[in-house]
Amino acid sequence: MADKHVHTFPGRYDEIQRICQFVADGAAACGLDATAVFHIELACDEACTNVIEHAYGGEDLGSIRVGWHCVGDAFIITIHDNGRSFDPDAVPKPSLPDLPEGAPPPDIDDVKVGGLGIHFMEQLMDEISFSFDGDAGNTLTLVKKNV
Amino acid sequence: MSIWQQAVGNDVWLVGVNGRLDQTLNPDLEQELTTLLESGKGQLIVDLSQTNYINSGGLRTLVTSWRKARQQNGNLVLCGLNGRLLEIFRMVGFDQLFQIYPDRQTAQDSLTAT
Numbered sequence: 450m451a452d453k454h455v456h457t458f459p460g461r462y463d464e465i466q467r468i469c470q471f472v473a474d475g476a477a478a479c480g481l482d483a484t485a486v487f488h489i490e491l492a493c494d495e496a497c498t499n500v501i502e503h504a505y506g507g508e509d510l511g512s513i514r515v516g517w518h519c520v521g522d523a524f525i526i527t528i529h530d531n532g533r534s535f536d537p538d539a540v541p542k543p544s545l546p547d548l549p550e551g552a553p554p555p556d557i558d559d560v561k562v563g564g565l566g567i568h569f570m571e572q573l574m575d576e577i578s579f580s581f582d583g584d585a586g587n588t589l590t591l592v593k594k595n596v
Numbered sequence: 597m598s599i600w601q602q603a604v605g606n607d608v609w610l611v612g613v614n615g616r617l618d619q620t621l622n623p624d625l626e627q628e629l630t631t632l633l634e635s636g637k638g639q640l641i642v643d644l645s646q647t648n649y650i651n652s653g654g655l656r657t658l659v660t661s662w663r664k665a666r667q668q669n670g671n672l673v674l675c676g677l678n679g680r681l682l683e684i685f686r687m688v689g690f691d692q693l694f695q696i697y698p699d700r701q702t703a704q705d706s707l708t709a710t
Contacts (some may be wrong), residue, residue: 461617487680498619543688557666560693562659565652572687595601 456515460530461508465497466517472526475517479524481595488573489593495566496528496589502530504587519595523575526591534581540564565567599624601632604641609636610700612643616656625646627652629661629672638670641703647675650684658694671695 456471469490475546476486497513505511514529535579544561576592597615604610609632613625623644633638644650662672669697673695677685685691697703 454694465618465620466613491649491651491684494618496652498653501619557659557662557693560659562656565655568688569652594669 453518458513460511479519492570492573500530504530522595523591528589531586606623608639610641616649622653628658638668640672
C-alpha cells in the first residue's frame, strides 16, 4: 500500500477549500485527470460541509481528519469526525427532474433538494461508505477509480 | 469573494457572485436575495459569470430564492455559467429546471419581455 497522507483540519467552513486542495493535490499526484480531480473536490466539499453542519452541528465544535492514498487504480479518501452519527438511509432522496428529450421543464415547486450533498457524492465517486463507532467516531470513505 | 447587486432597469435587479459559491458565501447570497425579495424586488438575474464553483448548498439557495420570487409573481434567472458550473447543474438536472442565459443582456431581455 502506498504511503497514507493524513492531515487534521479545524471544523470550519473556511477550512473546506484547504481540505479540498489537500485532497486534490493528492489526486493529481496519483495521476487522476482534471475532471476526476474536480469531482473529488466537490465530493470532499459536500462531505466536510455535512460533517460541520450535521455531525458537529456548527463551526469550531470539532476537527476533521482527512487522509488519502492510492492503491492500484483507486484513489481512496477517508474523512473522519467525532460528531454525531447519522443513518445515511434516513437522509431524504432529492426529487430531481429526469425528463425525456423535448419534455417541458419541470415545475420548481416539484423539486425537492434535501439530500443533494449525498446525491452528489454518490454521483461523483465510484464507491462511498460510512462507518459509525460511538467511541472512535465517524468515517466516510470515498473511492475514485483512475480510468 | 463577494456578492454584489445592481439595478439594471425595469425593476430588474442583478446579483453577482465573485468566487466560490460554497458554505462560506452561500449565506451571503441567500441574505442578499432574501433582502431584495422582501423589499418587493422580484425580478432577479443571478450573474454567475465570475463564479468558479458551486456546491449543493449554492443550488439550494438558488432553488429557494426562485420559489420565493415566484410566490410574489416574480422570477429568478441565471446567466454566465462556465463549463464546470453547467456540469454540476446537469448532474442533478438543474440545467432543465432553471432559465439559464449566456449573458446579462439576454437574461434581462427575457425578464423584461414577460
